[in-house]
Amino acid sequence: MNNKRKNRQGPPRSPRGRMLPEGVYSNAHFMHAVTAHVGDNVQVLTQSGSLWEGVFKTFSAQFEVVLEVAHRVDAEGVVAVDSVVEKLIFKPQDVVSIRAKDSDLEYATHDVFQTDSAISSKFNGTFRVAEERQLEPWDACDGDASDSPALNGDASLEDLELDHRANGWDANDMFRKNEEVYGVHSTYDHSLAGYTLPLQRKDTQDYRDAEAKAEEIAAEIESTPTYKARIDAENGDEEERYAAVVRPGEGAPGKYVIPNKRKNIQSGKLVKPTGSSSSNNGSGGGGGSSPGGGGGGGKPRDKEPRPPRHHLTPPADPRAHNQVSGEFIKWTSLRTC
Amino acid sequence: MMTENRISSTNHVVNSMSNQNKGDVDKTIDDIGWKSKLKIPPKDRRIKTSDVTDTRGNEFEEFCLKRELLMGIFEKGWEKPSPIQEASIPIALSGKDVLARAKNGTGKTGAYCIPVLEQVDPKKDCIQALIVVPTRELALQTSQICIELAKHTDIRVMVTTGGTNLRDDIMRIYQNVQVIIATPGRMIDLMDKKVAKMEHCRMLVLDEADKLLSQDFKGMLDMVISRLPKERQILLFSATFPLSVKQFMEKHLREPYEINLMEELTLKGVTQYYAFVQERQKVHCLNTLFSKLQINQSIIFCNSTQRVELLAKKITELGYCCYYIHARMAQAHRNRVFHDFRAGLCRNLVCSDLFTRGIDVQAVNVVINFDFPRMAETYLHRIGRSGRFGHLGIAINLITYEDRFALHRIEQELGTEIKPIPKSIDPALYVARPDDEAD
Numbered sequence A: 001m002n003n004k005r006k007n008r009q010g011p012p013r014s015p016r017g018r019m020l021p022e023g024v025y026s027n028a029h030f031m032h033a034v035t036a037h038v039g040d041n042v043q044v045l046t047q048s049g050s051l052w053e054g055v056f057k058t059f060s061a062q063f064e065v066v067l068e069v070a071h072r073v074d075a076e077g078v079v080a081v082d083s084v085v086e087k088l089i090f091k092p093q094d095v096v097s098i099r100a101k102d103s104d105l106e107y108a109t110h111d112v113f114q115t116d117s118a119i120s121s122k123f124n125g126t127f128r129v130a131e132e133r134q135l136e137p138w139d140a141c142d143g144d145a146s147d148s149p150a151l152n153g154d155a156s157l158e159d160l161e162l163d164h165r166a167n168g169w170d171a172n173d174m175f176r177k178n179e180e181v182y183g184v185h186s187t188y189d190h191s192l193a194g195y196t197l198p199l200q201r202k203d204t205q206d207y208r209d210a211e212a213k214a215e216e217i218a219a220e221i222e223s224t225p226t227y228k229a230r231i232d233a234e235n236g237d238e239e240e241r242y243a244a245v246v247r248p249g250e251g252a253p254g255k256y257v258i259p260n261k262r263k264n265i266q267s268g269k270l271v272k273p274t275g276s277s278s279s280n281n282g283s284g285g286g287g288g289s290s291p292g293g294g295g296g297g298g299k300p301r302d303k304e305p306r307p308p309r310h311h312l313t314p315p316a317d318p319r320a321h322n323q324v325s326g327e328f329i330k331w332t333s334l335r336t337c
Numbered sequence B: 001m002m003t004e005n006r007i008s009s010t011n012h013v014v015n016s017m018s019n020q021n022k023g024d025v026d027k028t029i030d031d032i033g034w035k036s037k038l039k040i041p042p043k044d045r046r047i048k049t050s051d052v053t054d055t056r057g058n059e060f061e062e063f064c065l066k067r068e069l070l071m072g073i074f075e076k077g078w079e080k081p082s083p084i085q086e087a088s089i090p091i092a093l094s095g096k097d098v099l100a101r102a103k104n105g106t107g108k109t110g111a112y113c114i115p116v117l118e119q120v121d122p123k124k125d126c127i128q129a130l131i132v133v134p135t136r137e138l139a140l141q142t143s144q145i146c147i148e149l150a151k152h153t154d155i156r157v158m159v160t161t162g163g164t165n166l167r168d169d170i171m172r173i174y175q176n177v178q179v180i181i182a183t184p185g186r187m188i189d190l191m192d193k194k195v196a197k198m199e200h201c202r203m204l205v206l207d208e209a210d211k212l213l214s215q216d217f218k219g220m221l222d223m224v225i226s227r228l229p230k231e232r233q234i235l236l237f238s239a240t241f242p243l244s245v246k247q248f249m250e251k252h253l254r255e256p257y258e259i260n261l262m263e264e265l266t267l268k269g270v271t272q273y274y275a276f277v278q279e280r281q282k283v284h285c286l287n288t289l290f291s292k293l294q295i296n297q298s299i300i301f302c303n304s305t306q307r308v309e310l311l312a313k314k315i316t317e318l319g320y321c322c323y324y325i326h327a328r329m330a331q332a333h334r335n336r337v338f339h340d341f342r343a344g345l346c347r348n349l350v351c352s353d354l355f356t357r358g359i360d361v362q363a364v365n366v367v368i369n370f371d372f373p374r375m376a377e378t379y380l381h382r383i384g385r386s387g388r389f390g391h392l393g394i395a396i397n398l399i400t401y402e403d404r405f406a407l408h409r410i411e412q413e414l415g416t417e418i419k420p421i422p423k424s425i426d427p428a429l430y431v432a433r434p435d436d437e438a439d
Helices: A003-008 A028-035 A116-121 A153-159 A171-182 A205-222 A225-233 A238-242 A276-286 A318-327 B004-023 B025-036 B067-075 B083-093 B108-119 B136-149 B166-174 B184-192 B220-226 B243-252 B279-292 B305-317 B331-342 B376-383 B401-414
Strands: A041-046 A051-059 A065-073 A079-090 A095-100 B098-101 B129-132 B157-160 B179-182 B203-206 B233-238 B257-260 B270-276 B297-301 B322-325 B348-351 B364-369 B393-399
Touching: A041 A065, A051 A079, A171 B305, A171 B322, A171 B331, A205 B166, A205 B184, A225 B184, B025 B067, B067 B108, B067 B136, B083 B098, B083 B108, B083 B233, B083 B257, B108 B129, B108 B136, B108 B203, B108 B233, B129 B184, B129 B220, B136 B157, B136 B179, B136 B331, B157 B166, B157 B184, B166 B184, B179 B184, B184 B220, B203 B220, B233 B243, B279 B305, B279 B364, B279 B393, B305 B322, B305 B348, B322 B331, B364 B376, B376 B401, B393 B401
Parallel strands: B098 B233, B098 B257, B129 B179, B129 B203, B157 B179, B203 B233, B270 B393, B297 B348, B297 B364, B322 B348, B364 B393
Antiparallel strands: A041 A051, A041 A095, A051 A065, A065 A079
């Protein structure tokens, strides 16, 4: 499955020439622990109390330890330059301790920190080239008619398309419908209990003073010019920004207008509402509204009137929608056949 | 088999640890006492993939965490550390900077919340750790997890984003909060006004760092870091690793320990299909899917706010309960939808890409791209909403003629294969059975 790792395990051990390891070499666990540090910078403390540092080169069956570019270091870690020797062998009886600091036992396998393209590039060639591939059309009549409940007659087929004459669906309508028809009863707590630190409200002058001060600071922050831009950054919808469904005449009039901007004329990219945002935010904090909804970063709040929703006109006469269809793209134009 | 190297290279460490434990007999007896008193939720018996089971076999107890924190971990139902947790927790506890790359839904939140909570001193009344995330919902979710983990400690955790009440949040900071989960903009505002005093904040976590370092937040993280003390630890988590993250790492991280658990970009447990349809067939196709699939919970993605609302409406008309969520809703509505969907009150959710990152709803087993995304990264984040924590799930993409090149390109960029949807989909691929065993 994962060949890469297996390949790292090196050549298979040959069965011939078996001999029993001698000395410390016969202690498998010890060997494992020590060989893991070969190549590391280590510090050897000797019987005489001096500390030597160098690259751990190898060790013998009697555990004579070889350091390369070995040098003495003093207690402060300063290297004694005159003591550097190319190779130094320690007898086991001289060694008090060997310390490998900051050693990383996985350095050989985890340093391959790859960018996305590096990860996917190893699949190059294993997949069919784009042009070669034929997509299989979805079979609409697939399965029994009973499997697809709403498939009788032309009328219901029409039901199976998005109603592009409508402009959207108000959130309150959404909550109501799901509650009334499907019995979805919300357990959401507006104080955000469980999500954040509970406020310990006190009926003292100190508390009221602190609250007034907090109020003031909040208002100050919300009136700074950078506030809105910073808030907007965390609300980004990445796909909307970089790509979206193909719309004829991208950026032209007729682009979907979000609820609180429907009075504005759209020109190219989304227009940020000017002026009104800071006062909105000020009133949001000042009104002491619920933590969940208050200070909502200039977004429309429940209490703000939303522009009329076209789909709220009596559904009995769908033709009534036609009068507004010019305002938005007719999605039918997206159809491919 | 895959982990043979890793297991053997750490054997001696594990051994020495368990020896220590054995030596401490009193503690062991005590251990049995406290663990039996915990309210541990029922064991999750669903099948898990090697994305989360491919571990060295460490236990949470081996990280030498404070008892109160361990209690929170077990009461959350977390039994054993996932690979990313196993790799990052000990390193993070040693105080080193960490750069971790792991797939979505493999336990990243725990991988940083645990070392953060372990290192916070509940007796010190100052901000000691800051966790920065790119979106409001992710902030809420992270904060909730952190609060649950810290349940038995006295650590005070709060969340502040644009969308929470600023005055109340300032009052919370006055209540001597110790851990803050925030979006960058809100945090900078609070630091600029000297409300949030950062001189003792020695831990900074950046989750979804690729997003935080994207153009959307340009320069904001540099501003956050400039207000932290010089001696600080940064834990950086990201599922994707673009150049911006690399540059940030070189600038701000000190000899970071790199954890890379990504050898492929897509989640193992998620089977991907496409249905090649005409635009006007999409609802029909979706209706068929709904009637055939065994949906535990589903997330359906559209590419525009309008289509999100219209599709949700349509789905409720077809006979299924359905919420929608997008960035242009009132925050209180967003919170309510987010909360209720995570609580499993509503089975289906239509959304825009607001919801693609980091959001963890473990019950989601079906993701449908009603509109196909243009970017491989978006695709990856979207389908990552199913198959959370190594569970199984399916992703179904409705592909129109216009989408065909995007489909091929994304397949190639991710090195994955999206197959045509079969007549019937084997429930074993995405439906959890009660007799499933983790091992």
